Amino acid sequence: MSEHDALLVDLDGTVYRGPDAIEGAVETLEAVRERATVSYVTNNASRGPDEVADHLRRLGLTLDTDAVVTSAQAGAAVVAEHVAAGSKVLVVGTEALAEEIRLVGLEPVRAEDDEPVAVVQGHSPETGWPILAEATLALHRGVVWVACNVDPTLPNERGLLPGNGSMVAALRAASGREPLVAGKPAAPLLEQAIARVGAERPLVVGDRLDTDIAGAHSVDAESLLVLTGVSTPTGLLPAEEGQRPTYLGADLRVLGGDLAATAVADGDTAGFTARHEDGHLVLSGDGDDATAALRALCRVAWASDGWHGVRGDGPAAEKMISALGLSSG
Structure with missing residues (x-):
């Protein structure tokens, strides 16, 4: 978070799922709060900011009601x-x-x-x-x-x-x-959140390409996609330019480490590589970091035209493709 002065974090599918917090979310956000302003920006208009803030406090988060911005x-x-x-x-x-x-x-x-x-x-x-x-x-x-x-x-x-x-x-x-x-991916909600905290380098975090990540593009902000909600690897690989995240992580816990390592363009791929071959994205490597493998695939997919399938170069890569929910072939 050293490159960002505010975190604009989605709620449904990012911080919680239903009434319960997603694993690691509360601890991570409490730690981030020591280094940057944290705002909770939700497209869900069903509850008032006071009710949302009370829910977040019950989960263990520390915040003022003004930290919640709703659609x-x-x-x-x-x-x-x-x-x-x-x-x-x-x-x-x-x-x-x-x-x-x-x-x-x-x-x-x-x-x-x-x-x-x-x-x-x-x-x-x-x-x-x-x-x-x-x-x-x-x-x-x-x-x-x-x-x-x-x-x-x-x-x-x-x-x-x-x-x-x-x-x-x-x-x-x-x-x-x-x-x-008014809400994401349109600009008004995020513009309101940015103005409220006076952020100059916000990071938008969410689980949906078509709202959270596209919304970040609408206000020229960097973004982090977490795979705890709606969007999946199947939807991420063919994502159009206006829905591509800057960073990619399994969940919010990536904010507790080296965020730059999760950059899709030039982050760590933990030994995985990918190439475009005969109309396929071909994954190579052997490891257990699924998001690192996915970052390697995204780099090639987003730079390529006309690919129509994904396959692994060897049993380990095939196993990873299966773990990501991608069909080989």
């Missing part, structure tokens, strides 16, 4: 930029999102009959047809539409569940409209 806060700020003070806003989401609308000087409502001038949409496990119907009616009138985030899935201890993006897709289909997006 509900960013979504409310985006709405406020597009409507007059005191305007009515139809809220598709939790009471925590409605409270953020109040805090920016707007009036949350739940029905089209109230004649809202905007719709704001964030994740809620209670979202159902009635509120989606109200929002659809408002959208057909042409009101402003802001989505706190568009993540199609939400990781928890049981696996991947429908995220806010899945509910946004329902309104998109029903209205033919596209929302303004």
